[in-house]
Amino acid sequence: MSGRVLLALVLFLVLGAASFAVESGNLPLTIVRAEVKTRDRVVAWVVNTPIYNEDPYFEVAVRSAKTVIVAERDPENRHEILPEDWKPGAIVQGRVDKHHLFLRRPNGTELRFIITRRSKARPE
Numbered sequence: 001m002s003g004r005v006l007l008a009l010v011l012f013l014v015l016g017a018a019s020f021a022v023e024s025g026n027l028p029l030t031i032v033r034a035e036v037k038t039r040d041r042v043v044a045w046v047v048n049t050p051i052y053n054e055d056p057y058f059e060v061a062v063r064s065a066k067t068v069i070v071a072e073r074d075p076e077n078r079h080e081i082l083p084e085d086w087k088p089g090a091i092v093q094g095r096v097d098k099h100h101l102f103l104r105r106p107n108g109t110e111l112r113f114i115i116t117r118r119s120k121a122r123p124e
Contacts (some may be wrong), residue, residue, distance in 0.1 A: 009047030018059055019032060026093040026104065032061035034086040048060060060103065062094065068121050071101040 019093040024025075045051070061070045084106050088093065093104040101113040 005039065023090075026095055026113055027064060028091050029062040029064055029069075029094045029103070031086050031088055031090045031092060032063050033088055034058070034060045034082050037072075056082070058099075060086070062092070062101070062103070063121050064096075067120055068098065068119050069101055070117040071115045073113045074112060 032086045035058075036056055037059050038056050040052045041055050042050045043053045056075060056078075058075065059070065060072075061068060073122075085106055095102045096115070099115050100116050102110045103113065104110050
C-alpha cells in the first residue's frame, strides 16, 4: 500500500513540476516594433516654471507563439542605437527571464530589456 502511495506522490510531483517549467534557451521571436522614444525629465525650476530635458529610451515589442511582450531599455550612452536589422517582421533570437527580455544582436551579444507589458497574441 505504501509503495502505491509513494509512486502516486512521485508522479504527482513530477507532473506538477513539468507544468510549471519555463522554456529556457533562445527562442525565435518576431519583432512587432522597435523604436527610440523620449520621456521628459524635470531638470530645474525657474520662477515656478519647470525646465525639461528629453531622455531617450528604446522600446521593443516582440511576438512569441502565445504572447506579445513590450519591453524598454535606457541606452548606456548617447551614441548607442538599435540594430538596423530589427524591422517589423524580422525574427531574432531571444529569451525571457521573469522581468527581463534578452534579445541577441546580429554580432552575437545580448541586450537586456525590462518587460513593461505582456498580452496574449492575436491569432494571425
